[in-house]
Amino acid sequence: MEEARMHIAMYPWLAFGHISPFVLLANKLAQRGHRISIFIPTRTQSKLQHMNLHPHLITFIPITVPHVEGLVPRSAETTSDVDPSRSPFLMAAMDHTQKQVEDLLIQLKPNIVFFDFTHWLPDLARPLGIKSVQYWISGLVMTAYAISRAIPSDGFPDKSIRLHKHEEKMFEMMKKIDSGSGVSFLARHTLGARSADAIAYRSCREIDGPFADYVEKMSGRRILLTGPVIPPEAQTSTLEPKWDHWLAGFKHDSVIYCAFGSECVLEVSQFKELLLGLELSGMPFFAAVKPPKGCDSVEAGFPEGFEERVRGRGIVHGGWVQQQLILKHPSVGCFITHCGASSMLEALLSHCQLVFLPSIPDQTFIARMYGQSLRAGVEVKKGEEDGLFTKESVCEAVKSVMDEESEIAKEVRENHAKLKNILLRDNLEFNYIDNFCHQLQDLLK
Known part of the structure; x- marks a missing residue:
């Protein structure tokens, strides 16, 4: 007998790196006839409409982000509108949307609501008879690590994954620093997990199985996996002509592509080291990066004489x-990524050699897993104490994967290919989404 169609509401953290994966999952669920209502800030909706492949089933529901003291500018709706230091104020503003969300849930009457950082949503949904699912677009390894620190045991799946001293400090700060409304980042994670009816991750057992098993065992909660949720082929079939023409001027697999997502902003000193490292490699490069802190343009952060030399x-x-089209260009042979969840998936699906340069804890765990444990790329070395990289460490990482004769290059190329084959295996994603839908149906019984 055909299962009933579900109506699922979603309220992701107000960052494009979170909203976009929620929309991708919504598309996969809508393919199976389920209806999705996604709460997205009013002015931000137009920037995401192109991702909605099933507008007859997926509706973007407008949310007004209220102003709270400290949130600059007043019109801010997502993390792309604010300096990273102001993100806690944006999170506090999101917390102030509770009444809006409650009214919408009463009006829409969904069966289930998905969330990530709004730890208060399960308690709001429960009296309305709505199930809640905490959905994380990454972080299964970080969750396992956090549990291993809170509940010491010998069962952590991979002892090769460890944090450096500066990373340990950052990880500890996650427990203490206010991420908005006086609630720490880690508390948002744990409070939401305890209250939700289910916890789900954008992941698959073929890669993260041991970590999923560990989290299930230690937390006593069942972990649902959606599979990789692969983005569709880029709808724009051709790369912007000026970039295509420029890239075409170089040999096959010779260009380094470097990108850190829409929200990573480097200090000026590290920005200069990155560019000098690319220059030092002697290879052609295309860096798509935000201007460094305190600079209005990328040019303002250039090292002296850099522009002329390169x-x-x-x-x-x-x-x-x-990005998807750049990674597919035959001239591009190396991808330096910050290991954000979406970029990491695009990296694994590409033909490029991979170099990892993470900046925040969840990215660090991704880099450690794919760099040290699965050996599918090389992480740029940083100072153990200060966490800073140098132009030499950037150059060294790039050269180690781009030298076709080196053992490191051969090893990471082979392991990367294995992971790509897993992700693209026939019916892998289809079966995961099908199973995920069945598990959601079970929640409603």
Whole structure:
């Protein structure tokens, strides 16, 4: 007998790196006839409409982000609108949408609501007879690590995954620093997990199985996996002509592509080290990075004489680019990524050699897993105490994967290919989404 169609509401953290994966999952669920209502800030909706492949089943529901003291600018709706230091104020503003969300849930009457950082949502949904699912677009390894620190045991799946001293300090700060409304980042995670009817991750057992098993065992909660939730092929079939023309001027697999997502902003000193490292490699490069802190443009952060020295073989672009198409370009052979969840998936699905340069804890765990444990790329070395990288460490990581004769390059190429084959295996994603839908149906019985 065909299962009943579900109506699922979603309220992701107000960052494009979170909203976009929720929309991707919504598309997969809508393919099976389920109806999705996604709460997205009013002015932000137009930037995401192109991702909605099933507008007859997926509706973007407008949310007004209220102003709270400290949130600058007043019109801010997502993390792309604010300096990273102001993110806690945006989180506090999101917490102030509780009454809006409650009214919408009463009006829409969904069966289930998905959330990530709004730890208060399960207690709001329960009296309305709505089930709640805490959905994380990454972080299964970090969750396992956090549990291993809170409940010491010998069962942590991979002892090769460890944090450096500066990373340990950052991880400890997650427990204490206010992420908005006086609630720490870690508390938002744990409080939401305890209250939710289910916990789900964008992950698959073929890669993260041991960590999923560990989290289930130690937490006593069943972990649902959606599979990789692979983005559709880029709808724009051709790369912007000026970039395509420039890349076409170089040999096959010779160009380094470097990108850190829409929200990673480097200190000026680290920005300079990155660019000098790319220059030092002697290879052509295309860096799509945001201007460094305190600078209005990428050019303002250039090392002295840099632009003249790399003219003709290096581009630094501060705006948006068609990353999927750039990664598919035959001239691009290396991808330096910050290991954000979406970028990491695009990296694994590419033909490029991978270099990891994470900046925040969840990215660090991803880099450690794919760099040290699965050996599918090389992480840029940083100072154990200060966490800073140098131009030499950037250059060293790039050269280690781009030297076709080196053992490291051969090893990471082979392991990367294995992971790509797993992710693209026939029916893998289809079966995961099907099973995930069955598990959601079970919640409603």
